[in-house]
Amino acid sequence: MNTQPARQFCFHCVFNLIILSGLVIGSFIYLSFNPFKLLTGESIHLVAQYVARFFPPDVSSHFLLKVMKASLETIAISALATLIAMVFGLFLALPAAGWFGSLAKKITRFFLNFLRSVPELVFATLMVLAVGLGPFAGTLALLLHTTGVLGRLFGETLENHPITTNRALILSGASGPLAFLYGTLPGIVPQLISYTLYRWEMNIRMATILGFVGAGGLGQILYYELSLLHESQASTVIMVMLLLVIMVDFMSNTLRHGPARPLG
Amino acid sequence: MTRPVLRDPQALPRIFFLLCAITLMWPMLILAQFQPMALFDASNREVMGNFLQQFFPPQLQTEFLHRIFKAVLETLAMATAGITLALVIAMPLTLGMTQSLSISRIGPANGYAMSQAGRYVVRLVMVVMRGIPEIVWALLFVRVFGLGPMAGVLAIAITYGGMLTKVYAEILESGNTQASRALFLAGSNRLHAFLYGLLPHTAQELASYTIYRWEAAVRASVVMGFVGAGGLGQLMDQSMKMLDGSEVSTILLVFLMLVFVADYVSWLIRKQLA
Numbered sequence: 001m002n003t004q005p006a007r008q009f010c011f012h013c014v015f016n017l018i019i020l021s022g023l024v025i026g027s028f029i030y031l032s033f034n035p036f037k038l039l040t041g042e043s044i045h046l047v048a049q050y051v052a053r054f055f056p057p058d059v060s061s062h063f064l065l066k067v068m069k070a071s072l073e074t075i076a077i078s079a080l081a082t083l084i085a086m087v088f089g090l091f092l093a094l095p096a097a098g099w100f101g102s103l104a105k106k107i108t109r110f111f112l113n114f115l116r117s118v119p120e121l122v123f124a125t126l127m128v129l130a131v132g133l134g135p136f137a138g139t140l141a142l143l144l145h146t147t148g149v150l151g152r153l154f155g156e157t158l159e160n161h162p163i164t165t166n167r168a169l170i171l172s173g174a175s176g177p178l179a180f181l182y183g184t185l186p187g188i189v190p191q192l193i194s195y196t197l198y199r200w201e202m203n204i205r206m207a208t209i210l211g212f213v214g215a216g217g218l219g220q221i222l223y224y225e226l227s228l229l230h231e232s233q234a235s236t237v238i239m240v241m242l243l244l245v246i247m248v249d250f251m252s253n254t255l256r257h258g259p260a261r262p263l264g
Numbered sequence: 265m266t267r268p269v270l271r272d273p274q275a276l277p278r279i280f281f282l283l284c285a286i287t288l289m290w291p292m293l294i295l296a297q298f299q300p301m302a303l304f305d306a307s308n309r310e311v312m313g314n315f316l317q318q319f320f321p322p323q324l325q326t327e328f329l330h331r332i333f334k335a336v337l338e339t340l341a342m343a344t345a346g347i348t349l350a351l352v353i354a355m356p357l358t359l360g361m362t363q364s365l366s367i368s369r370i371g372p373a374n375g376y377a378m379s380q381a382g383r384y385v386v387r388l389v390m391v392v393m394r395g396i397p398e399i400v401w402a403l404l405f406v407r408v409f410g411l412g413p414m415a416g417v418l419a420i421a422i423t424y425g426g427m428l429t430k431v432y433a434e435i436l437e438s439g440n441t442q443a444s445r446a447l448f449l450a451g452s453n454r455l456h457a458f459l460y461g462l463l464p465h466t467a468q469e470l471a472s473y474t475i476y477r478w479e480a481a482v483r484a485s486v487v488m489g490f491v492g493a494g495g496l497g498q499l500m501d502q503s504m505k506m507l508d509g510s511e512v513s514t515i516l517l518v519f520l521m522l523v524f525v526a527d528y529v530s531w532l533i534r535k536q537l538a
Contacts, residue, residue: 024348027341031413035349038418050408076295083289117520121399121487125504130312131302139296140303182272209397212491216296226403238396245395 054235063233067221067240074217074244077135077210078203081142086196088143089150094180096155112155115148120206124215135216142203142210153195157188201252208241218244311507318509322517331499332518339495339522342413342488343481346420351474353425358432361386365436365444365454365462386429394426398484402493416493420481431473439466472534479530486519496522 028035037043094100095108123141131137166183170176174183211219218241225233272278292298302308359365361383398419405415444461452460463470489497496519503511 024344027344027348030337030341031345031417033345033414033417047408073295076292080289080292080296080298114520117523118516119483119487121490122500122516122519125490125501126312129308129315129507131299131305131308135296136299136302139298205397209399212399212403222400223403226407238400241397241400242392242395245397246391249395 053231054238056232057235057239058230058232059236063236067218067237070211070218070221070237071240071244073135074207074219075204077138077215077217078142078200078207081139081146081207082196082200082203085143085146085150085199086192088147089154090192092147092151093154093158096151097158099158108151109155112148112151115144116152117148118145120145120210121213124210125213128214133214133216138207138210138215138217141215142206146199146203150195150199154188154192157191157195158184161188197252197255201248204248205245208244315507315509315512319513321510322514323508323510324514328511328514332496332515335494335496335499336518336522338413339482339485339489339497342416342485342493342495343420343478343526346417346485347424347474347478347481349417349421350424350428350477353421354428354432357386357390357425357429358436359454359458361390361429362433362436362458362462365458390426390429392426393422394424394430396423398423399488399491402488403491406492411492411494411498413494416485416488416495419488419493420484423484424477424481428474428477432470435466435469435473436462439469468537472537475530475533475537479526482526483523486522 092108092112095104096112098105120141123144124138127137127140127144131140161184163184165187166179169179169183207217207219209219211217211221212223214220218237222234222237222241225231225237363383366379366383401419401422402415405418409415409418439462441462443465444457447457447461485493485495486497486500489495489499490501492498492501496515500512500515500519503515
C-alpha cells in the first residue's frame with residue numbers, strides 16, 4: 001500500500017504557472033498571432049503552393065559551380081576569421097587574465113564583453129559600410145565577434161592555469177615573453193585549440209548567413225536568388241547549406257567522441 | 265658545469281608547420297578577398313567616420329524611444345511565442361524519438377524494425393529543422409506570410425523545435441531509465457511511462473534548458489529583424505540603411521541591455537529551478 005503522504009498543494013507553483021501562461025498568451029495577443037489560423041485549409045494551401053515552387057532544385061552545372069565557389073568562400077571566411085581571432089584573442093587574454101594589473105583587466109574584459117554581445121550580423125552591416133560589399137566584410141565581422149568570445153575563454157583558461165612553470169623560468173632569468181612562450185603556452189595550447197575549433201564550427205554556420213547583409217558567401221547567393229523569386233536556385237543553395245552544416249556537425253562529433261583523438 | 269643550450273630544440277619543426285599553415289592559408293586569403301587596405305581607403309573611411317561620429321549622442325527623442333519600446337516588447341513576445349510553439353513541436357517528436365521510451369525495445373516484438381524506421385524519419389526531419397539557420401527560415405516565411413513578427417515566430421518555432429527535440433531526447437536518455445523500463449515491463453503505455461518514469465527526475469533539467477533556449481531566442485529574434493521579421497532588428501536595419509548613426513547607437517545600447525536582462529532573467533529562473 002502506498003504510505004507516502006500526498007504532495008502538498010503548492011500555492012507558489014500555481015501562482016508562477018499562472019504568470020507564465022499569462023505571459024505566453026500575452027505574447028500571442030500582442031503579436032496578434034493566432035497559431036490555430038495556421039492550421040486552416042487556406043494557409044496550408046498557401047504554404048504548399050510556396051513549397052512546390054522550390055522543386056525541382058536547379059542542378060545545372062553552371063549554377064552548381066557558382067554555389068560550390070560560394071561554399072568555399074564561406075569556409076574561407078570562417079577559417080580566416082577564426083584564425084586571426086585566435087591570435088588577437090590570445091593577445092587580449094593576457095590583460096584579461098590580469099597579467100598587466102587590475103585596471104587593464106577591467107578595461108579588456110569590458111571591451112571583450114562588448115565584442116561578444118554584438119551579434120555577427122550587426123557587425124557585418126557595419127563592416128559592409130566600412131569596407132564595401134564582399135567576403136572581406138564578413139571576415140571582419142566574424143573576426144570581431146570571435147575575438148570577443150575567444151579572448152574571454154582564453155583569459156579564463158590562462159587564469160585557471162597554474163603559474164608555477166612561468167614563475168620558475170622567470171626566477172631562473174628568462175624574460176617575460178619567453179617565460180610565457182615556453183612556460184605557460186605549452187600547458188594551455190590543447191585547451192586553446194579545442195576552443196578555437198569549437199568556435200570555427202559555429203563560425204562556418206554563421207558565415208553561411210552573413211551574406212544576407214552583403215558580406216559574401218552562400219547567404220549572398222540565397223538572398224539574391226530569393227529576391228529575384230528564383231526558388232529553384234534558392235532551394236539548391238539551402239540544400240548545400242544544410243549539407244555543410246551536417247558535415248561540420250559530423251566532423252566535430254568524430255573529433256570529439258571518435259576513437260582517434262588528435263587533440264587529446 | 266655545462267652551459268645550457270640557448271636554442272629551442274623544437275624550432276625546426278615549428279617553423280616547418282608554420283610554413284605549411286601559411287601555404288594552406290594563401291588560397292583562403294584570396295577566396296575571402298582579404299584586403300586590409302580597404303579599411304584605410306579614403307572614401308570608405310569617410311563614410312564610416314561620418315556614420316560613427318553620429319553615434320554620439322544617441323538619439324533620445326521621445327517619439328523614437330516609444331518606437332524602440334514597442335520593438336523591444338515585440339522582440340520579447342516573438343521569442344516567447346516562438347519558444348512556446350517550439351515546445352509544442354518538440355514534445356511529440358521527443359516522445360516519438362527517445363530510445364528509452366521505445367516499447368518494442370524491451371523485448372522481442374514484431375514492430376521493432378518499423379519503430380526504428382519511424383525514429384529514423386523523425387531524426388531526419390529534426391536535422392532539417394535545426395540544420396537550416398533560423399534566419400533562413402525567417403527569410404522564407406517572410407515571403408509567404410509577409411513582413412512582420414509572424415515569420416520570426418515561425419522561424420524560431422521550427423529551428424528551436426528541432427534543437428529542443430534533440431536535447432530533450434539526450435536528457436531523457438542519459439538519465440536513469442530504469443523506472444520507465446519497469447513501468448513498460450509492467451504493461452504501462454508510452455505516455456504514462458514518460459510521465460511517471462522519466463519526467464520526475466528530468467523535469468528540472470528540461471525546464472532549465474528550455475529557459476536557456478528562450479534566452480537564445482531573444483538574441484535570435486533581434487537578428488531576424490534584418491530580413492524583415494519584425495522587432496528591434498527591423499528597426500536597426502531601417503536606421504542602418506538611412507545611415508542614421510544616432511539611431512543605430514540607441515538601438516545598439518537597448519539591444520545590449522535587452523540581452524543582458526534576458527541573460528539575467530534566465531539565470532535567475534534557472535537558479536531557482538536548480
